[in-house]
Amino acid sequence: MGDNATTHVMAKSKENKKGASDQRVSKAVVSRLSLYLRELSRLERAGIETTSSTKLGEMLGFSDAQVRKDLANFGQFGYPGVGYRCSELTSTIRQIMGTDQRWPVALVGVGNLGRALLGYRGFANQGFNTVAAFDLDPKIVGTEIDGIPVFSLERVDKIVEEKSIQLAILAVPANAAQEVAQRLVAAGIRGILNFAAVTLRLPDEITVVGVDLAIEMEQLSFAMTSRMSQ
Amino acid sequence: MGDNATTHVMAKSKENKKGASDQRVSKAVVSRLSLYLRELSRLERAGIETTSSTKLGEMLGFSDAQVRKDLANFGQFGYPGVGYRCSELTSTIRQIMGTDQRWPVALVGVGNLGRALLGYRGFANQGFNTVAAFDLDPKIVGTEIDGIPVFSLERVDKIVEEKSIQLAILAVPANAAQEVAQRLVAAGIRGILNFAAVTLRLPDEITVVGVDLAIEMEQLSFAMTSRMSQ
DNA sequence: TAGATTGTTAATCGATTAACAATC
DNA sequence: TAGATTGTTAATCGATTAACAATC
Numbered sequence: 192m193g194d195n196a197t198t199h200v201m202a203k204s205k206e207n208k209k210g211a212s213d214q215r216v217s218k219a220v221v222s223r224l225s226l227y228l229r230e231l232s233r234l235e236r237a238g239i240e241t242t243s244s245t246k247l248g249e250m251l252g253f254s255d256a257q258v259r260k261d262l263a264n265f266g267q268f269g270y271p272g273v274g275y276r277c278s279e280l281t282s283t284i285r286q287i288m289g290t291d292q293r294w295p296v297a298l299v300g301v302g303n304l305g306r307a308l309l310g311y312r313g314f315a316n317q318g319f320n321t322v323a324a325f326d327l328d329p330k331i332v333g334t335e336i337d338g339i340p341v342f343s344l345e346r347v348d349k350i351v352e353e354k355s356i357q358l359a360i361l362a363v364p365a366n367a368a369q370e371v372a373q374r375l376v377a378a379g380i381r382g383i384l385n386f387a388a389v390t391l392r393l394p395d396e397i398t399v400v401g402v403d404l405a406i407e408m409e410q411l412s413f414a415m416t417s418r419m420s421q
Numbered sequence: 422m423g424d425n426a427t428t429h430v431m432a433k434s435k436e437n438k439k440g441a442s443d444q445r446v447s448k449a450v451v452s453r454l455s456l457y458l459r460e461l462s463r464l465e466r467a468g469i470e471t472t473s474s475t476k477l478g479e480m481l482g483f484s485d486a487q488v489r490k491d492l493a494n495f496g497q498f499g500y501p502g503v504g505y506r507c508s509e510l511t512s513t514i515r516q517i518m519g520t521d522q523r524w525p526v527a528l529v530g531v532g533n534l535g536r537a538l539l540g541y542r543g544f545a546n547q548g549f550n551t552v553a554a555f556d557l558d559p560k561i562v563g564t565e566i567d568g569i570p571v572f573s574l575e576r577v578d579k580i581v582e583e584k585s586i587q588l589a590i591l592a593v594p595a596n597a598a599q600e601v602a603q604r605l606v607a608a609g610i611r612g613i614l615n616f617a618a619v620t621l622r623l624p625d626e627i628t629v630v631g632v633d634l635a636i637e638m639e640q641l642s643f644a645m646t647s648r649m650s651q
Numbered sequence: 652t653a654g655a656t657t658g659t660t661a662a663t664c665g666a667t668t669a670a671c672a673a674t675c
Numbered sequence: 676t677a678g679a680t681t682g683t684t685a686a687t688c689g690a691t692t693a694a695c696a697a698t699c
Contacts, residue, residue, distance in 0.1 A: 216647075217665080217666075218640070219666080220666095221639075221643050222636065222640065224643075225633075225635075225636040225639045225640075226620070226636070228639075229618060229619075229620075229633070229636070230620070243679085243680065243681090244680080244681075245680080250620065251620055252620075253667095254667075254668060254669095255668095255680090256667070256668050256669070256670095257666095257667065257668080259680095259681070259682065259683085260666090260667075260668090260682090260683090262682090263682060263683070267681085267682065269680075269681050269682080270674085270675065270680080270681070271673070271674040271675055271679080271680055271681035271682080272674060272675040272678080272679050272680050272681070273674095273675065273679080273680070273681085274679085274680065274681080275681095287643070287646075288639050288642055288643045288646070289639075289643055289645060289646030289647075290639055290642055294638075294641075294642055294645075296638075303537045303540040303541060304537045304541060306537065307533045307534045307536065307537030307538075308537075308634070310533040311533060311534060311634065313618060313633075313634055313635050314634065314635055314638060317635040317638065317639065318642065319635070319638050319642075357645055358638070358641050358645070381645060382641035382642075382644055382645055383641075384634075384637055384638060384641060388459060388543060389459075389463075390456070390460070390480065390481055390482075398640075398641055398644035398645070400637050400638075400640045400641055402632065402634070402637055403455075403459070403543075404538070404541065404543055404544065404614075404632075405455075405543050405544055405547040405549070406452065406455040406456070406459070407614055407630050407632055408524075408526075408547065408549050408588070408614060409451075409455045409458075409518050409519075409520055409547065410448070410451060410452065410455075410628075410630045411524075411588050411612035411614060411628055411630055412518055412519035412520055412524055412548065412549075412588070412612075413517070413518045413519055414612055414628035415519060415524075415587055415588070415611060415612055415628070416517075416518070416519030417446075417519075447689080447690075449690080450690095473655085473656065474656075474657075475656080483691095484691075484692060484693095485656090485692095486691070486692050486693070487690095487691065487692080489656095489657070489658065489659085490658090490659090490690090490691075490692090492658090493658060493659070497657085497658065499656075499657050499658080500656080500657070500698085500699065501655080501656055501657035501658080501697070501698040501699055502654080502656050502657070502698060502699035503655080503656070503698095503699065504655085504656065504657080505657095
């Protein structure tokens with residue numbers, strides 16, 4: 192879930208080129224922005240200096256107009272007749288996404304999945320730093336996994352405060368997720384990446400992004416079953 | 422990717438109530454269907470026998486009209502004045518999604534994440550059965566992990582054929598993903614759940630659902646950075 | 652019967668695409 | 676200058692919501 196709720200956020204105003212946020216942007220725009228960023232990083236690594244809305248769109252399956260429109264929500268970053276400078280657009284999008292800064296992250300639930308996520312290095316260079324893990328199991332509380340200390344969930348308020356953590360990855364069993372999530376919110380967490388297969392009911396100001404692997408797989412079985420076009 | 426491409430599939434025709442598919446349905450509809458299913462299973466487990474579009478919508482944050490419209494793509498499953506029988510609607514949606522049958526699945530790339538996915542039981546009761554894992558590392562090829570045999574990637578054609586596998590979970594490093602994906606397609610795979618942080622370029626008839634954890638986290642940092650409404 | 656809720660049509664809203672003047 | 680490509684406005688398309696007759 193997360194995929195559907197048309198969440199909106201503030202974006203550019205008319206007067207300020209490369210300016211601050213004051214308009215609503217759909218969630219679809221934000222995830223395309225992430226894809227542009229991923230593609231731009233690849234181009235940069237390949238030593239390619241400039242690209243265009245047409246090329247970016249082609250690589251990702253969007254129209255050139257879509258690419259330009261998405262970026263236009265936040266300002267003017269291109270050069271007519273030239274395109275976009277990859278390194279420049281990369282850092283601009285990083286700023287927009289908030290990944291030009293580092294985010295300390297808590298991982299809650301050190302089971303199979305949680306453990307794998309602790310070992311996952313994909314976050315780190317994206318600006319996310321898992322700085323603490325929480326679990327109830329006394330066998331692992333007090334240990335370190337991949338260099339990350341595992342604390343008792345009892346201590347979540349203290350540690351979250353101490354380490355100024357705003358984001359959490361929730362990887363506990365579905366039946367515990369709602370209760371644990373509320374506890375995280377009480378501790379000061381404002382955004383949750385939820386791997387549990389339940390819809391969390393939390394205050395509106397808390398951002399929840401859901402990742403349900405069974406649901407993603409269902410997309411595949413649906414496509415296999417129906418003849419899917421495109 | 423995945424999230425955005427407005428993928429369309431065939432759905433109900435006018436004449437056949439509860440009938441076969443012949444109309445286009447957006448990807449957004451399909452993922453909401455998954456959420457309805459998840460919620461209905463919960464209600465069933467709680468012993469609740471009927472529900473309504475209003476109740477379902479409230480639980481998930483959609484309008485009642487949305488729920489009815491989504492279902493209307495596939496037929497008529499409700500009872501005016503009464504609502505929907507949970508068990509009935511559950512099995513209907515399972516049929517629509519293709520999860521009333523079992524899907525043998527291959528897992529490719531037995532690293533940290535792959536290993537966790539092998540141990541993950543969430544798929545199984547959703548109709549997905551990981552029946553084979555593939556890797557290059559000779560230290561694990563030939564072993565079993567959580568009861569699932571690990572084969573050399575060299576043997577993918579033979580095993581995929583033997584076990585009639587159509588779906589694969591791709592959990593290899595980003596720089597290997599494109600090549601391995603092509604190999605899977607050559608072996609007969611038709612749907613891929615891609616955990617690698619790259620956009621795969623594959624023939625149109627192959628369905629790819631992308632899960633990029635860094636991108637999901639970026640949704641959170643974006644929400645933290647911009648004041649997000651709703 | 653009165654109340655509840657469906658399925659569906661029509662109205663609204665938002666997102667994507669097309670087109671083009673401005674710019675390099 | 677000619678060619679390429681932007682940013683943006685207007686046109687199109689699709690998805691969501693509102694409304695309501697039909698049904699239980």
